[in-house]
Amino acid sequence: MIIITSLTVMVIAVYLLSIITDVFFIESLDEIATRWKLPSNVSGASLMAMGSSMPELSISMFALLRASGESSEVGAGTIVGSAVFNILVITGASALAHPIQITWRVILRDILFYVVSVLMLLFMFADGRILIIEAALLLSLYAIYIYILFQWRRWFPEAEEDSSNSDPVAVEEESAANDEPSNIYEHVTDGIIRAFSLLTGDIRRHYIRTFILSVIVIAGISYLLVENAIAFANAIGIPPLIIALTVLAGGSSVPDMIASVIVAKEGRGDMAIANAIGSNIFDVTIGLGLPWMIILVTRGMAINIGTGDLWISTAVLLGTVFILSAMLLIRRGLGKVEGSILIVLYVIYILWAWLGH
DSSP states (O other): OHHHHHHHHHHHHHHHHHHIIIIIIHHHHHHHHHHHTOOHHHHIIIIIHHHHHHHHHHHHHHHHHGGGGTTHHHHHHHHHHHHHHIIIIIHHHHHHHSOEEOOHHHHHHHHHHHHHHHHHHHHHHHTTEEOHHHHHHHHHHHHHHHHHHHHHHHHOTTSOOOGGGSOHHHHHHHHHTTOOOOSHHHHHHHHHHHHHHHHHOOTTTSHHHHHHHHHHHHHHHHHHHHHHHHHHHHHHTSOHHHHIIIIIHHHHHHHHHHHHHHHHHTTOHHHHHHHHHHHHHHIIIIIIHHHHHHHHHHHOSOEEOOOTHHHHHHHHHHHHHHHHHHHHHHHSEEOHHHHHHHHHHHHHHHHHHHHTO
16 A cells, blocks of 8 residues: 555656646746846756756755655765766657757866766765765855856857757747647646646746745655655665665656757757756756755764665766767767667666666
8 A cells, every 4th residue: 555655646746846847946947047137058057957956956855854864865866866867868868859969069068067076976975974075065066167157158259059058848838838738637737737826926927936935845745755755665675765766866857858859859959968967967066965065064964875876876877978978979969879779778777776676
């Protein structure tokens, strides 16, 4: 009974997260970026990245807070697993939807930052303890990344607007804005959107209220996800980390995948790659660094975190970055063959994670 109940709650929670995050939270952040007149590449790498990564950030925070941090590997596992999903599945599915050509200078910039962040994670996970200086290093790396984004157009004025500037979710919503519900799923989704809109009001006019309510609801749903994921893992007799690396990670990233595929079909697959990598930079540096810093400052002690599978999955993550980079370097883009290879690699990763326990 626990297995069925916890699995059902997780499915519903992921479904609700995708609606609240995509329709309300990201829209409120987009309005904030417009009102603050932020450069599009900066808002895309900060506010929009935070929007698409808010579920992972919330899960990471609640996993750390749960029972004095005994489930800290669940939060870290969700971040690492989501990053693997983004690199292999989102880019692979986008390439299958439409051949992708890239702006190499922008992709190289983001890949270099991403490799550094993953190498830092490997070093931190090696001894199973997270110190305040390590959390500070992750946060500092993201600050440097944002600074470089601010300066990018000044350093390369001849460069075209970065493909990472646009938010694929916003494109998805715009394309679907005029579609009428045509089946049960769409009717239910439309009903949930209308119900939550009664609380938020017009998103563009009441963007601060929408932002606050979205954060509260996303946090509540993420709490339910963490609790039920751990209950499900215990009920079927596997480590909660495996659920985090696969089920929670994939579930929280599915909305990004759908949006990226839609963008790729429109011939802007390079945007999907740039957003996948940029979102991963946010996940690793802020999604882990911020919760760790809050816990370390408030509790004043090192965070103990599981090694083993988590370290291996992080090493796998680094390997996926090199594989993707090699494909992009050789072909200056991705085709259906490369996309298929990336999807198959993710299937192998999932099989390894589950069958190895």
